[in-house]
Amino acid sequence: MDIPVIITNFKTYEEGMGSKALELAKIHAKVAVECKASMAIVAAPTDIAMLSASVSFPVFAQHVDPVSVGANTGAILPEAVKDAGAWGTLINHSEKRMSMADIEKAVMRGKEVKLFTIVCVKDDTEVAEVMKFNPDMVAVEPPELIGGDVSVSTADPELIARSAKVVGKGKLLVGAGIKTGEDVRVALEQGASGVLLSSGVVKAQDPEAVLTDLCSGLRSS
Numbered sequence: 001m002d003i004p005v006i007i008t009n010f011k012t013y014e015e016g017m018g019s020k021a022l023e024l025a026k027i028h029a030k031v032a033v034e035c036k037a038s039m040a041i042v043a044a045p046t047d048i049a050m051l052s053a054s055v056s057f058p059v060f061a062q063h064v065d066p067v068s069v070g071a072n073t074g075a076i077l078p079e080a081v082k083d084a085g086a087w088g089t090l091i092n093h094s095e096k097r098m099s100m101a102d103i104e105k106a107v108m109r110g111k112e113v114k115l116f117t118i119v120c121v122k123d124d125t126e127v128a129e130v131m132k133f134n135p136d137m138v139a140v141e142p143p144e145l146i147g148g149d150v151s152v153s154t155a156d157p158e159l160i161a162r163s164a165k166v167v168g169k170g171k172l173l174v175g176a177g178i179k180t181g182e183d184v185r186v187a188l189e190q191g192a193s194g195v196l197l198s199s200g201v202v203k204a205q206d207p208e209a210v211l212t213d214l215c216s217g218l219r220s221s
Contacts, residue, residue, distance in 0.1 A: 002038035005194035009042040035215035052085025066105035088116030139173035151177035153186035164191025184217025
């Protein structure tokens with residue numbers, strides 16, 4: 001996956017499930033080509049196989065459980081999402097928080113099956129904690145800004161800069177309220193290597209226009 005990157009989490013929004021997820025993924029593919037931008041999407045486990053077979057950029061799982069093959073009814077097995085076509089996985093998203101012990105094991109299990117691991121955290125203190133587990137990337141998303149009208153780039157650019165110093169070059173994503181090319185530009189200027197967003201694209205009336213605008217922030221950084 002090239003950086004800087006725009007990653008869209010489809011969550012379980014109606015607009016990001018099943019056939020609508022496929023339509024949205026194809027819009028991402030179109031804009032990625034037109035803008036010459038690196039993109040990825042994060043899909044529900046039931047949609048990973050369909051989407052990974054339909055687009056050429058990375059498809060991530062929204063979550064994996066820190067378990068191995070065996071008697072784990074209901075768990076999301078790292079091997080299963082890998083076999084379905086997932087390129088990587090989120091871990092510890094704000095809507096699926098885990099203990100530090102489980103985060104460490106989930107990163108380890110992801111690496112064992114060659115999944116690219118992105119650990120989500122709420123602040124720069126957690127950044128320092130999860131970096132001990134050596135994930136591929138860390139995504140900082142202040143929970144109070146998620147889904148809101150004010151982006152982390154506007155509300156707390158210093159958080160991005162502090163986190164970038166801890167994570168190091170090429171390993172930081174930021175999210176929460178990211179909606180515009182200017183949000184992307186500021187995030188990259190402060191040291192991020194990409195953005196992780198959701199509703200700003202998935203629930204937009206014109207996702208193609210939003211993605212195109214987001215890409216303008218990659219070019220101007």
